[in-house]
Amino acid sequence: MHGSAPRKIEKDRHRTLRRIISITILFAVIPALVLTGIFVLNDRKYYLISIAIMIASAVPLVLRFENRLPQAREIVLLAVMSGIAVAARAAFYFLPAFKPITAVIIIAGAGFGAEGGFIVGAVSAFVSNFFFGQGPWTPWQMFAMGLVGFCAGLFFHSGLLARKKLPLCIFGFLMTMCYGFIMDTGTPLMYASMPSTELFLQAYALGFWLNVIHGTCTVITLFLLAIPFLDKIDRIKVKYGLLE
Secondary structure: OOOHHHHHHHHHHHHHHHHHHHHHHHHHHHHHHHHHHHHOOOOOOHHHHHHHHHHHHHHHHHHHOOOOOOOHHHHHHHHHHHHHHHHHHHOOOOOOOOOOHHHHHHHHHHHHHHHHHHHHHHHHHHHHHHHHOOOOHHHHHHHHHHHHHHHHHHHHHOOOOOOOHHHHHHHHHHHHHHHHHHHHHHHHHHHOOOOOHHHHHHHHHHHHHHHHHHHHHHHHHHHHHHHHHHHHHHHHHHHHOOOO
């Protein structure tokens, strides 16, 4: 009993430090990389920035395993979720903005934690753009999708997001609108050397209904699939002792 208390304190300390590093990478390092691509590299090295973002996204996940390397099956499981997210986006290529990818990333974050959701979101955005087209928007999408996955894991595992359809759907809609707001903010920065306030307002106005359609798709997907998906993820995690 006496030995378990120091171990618990040490574990909590490592968890807090890991979360601080994760938040620093998400809200400081990755935005700095995105802005470097815009203002220093003139949006011409977006592949380089995208790869740098993926490397940064992997750091919190590696730290999560502390004194051991991730097992191959743990990496495969995250890769499978990324593949499902890519397929969900590609399957509806003929319907602008109606993309279930955000819902899949939210499920990944809820199932595998903030760090797992973070990297699934970033990787899914990068890989799916091989179908939809790479460009200066890719780093913005990687950051925004990573943020969605991270917040899903953070809210779900802290108990702020209940494992029920209604809270998941509300959260999904709000996070999708947040994703849209980030992308609408990036649009004037990507296409205008001196963006004005009017240009930003135009981007928000033009993107609003597309974001609502995207959010509606997220809500429908979460309503139908979130609970069954999370139940299956839990069974896999318990059976193989993954990502704990």
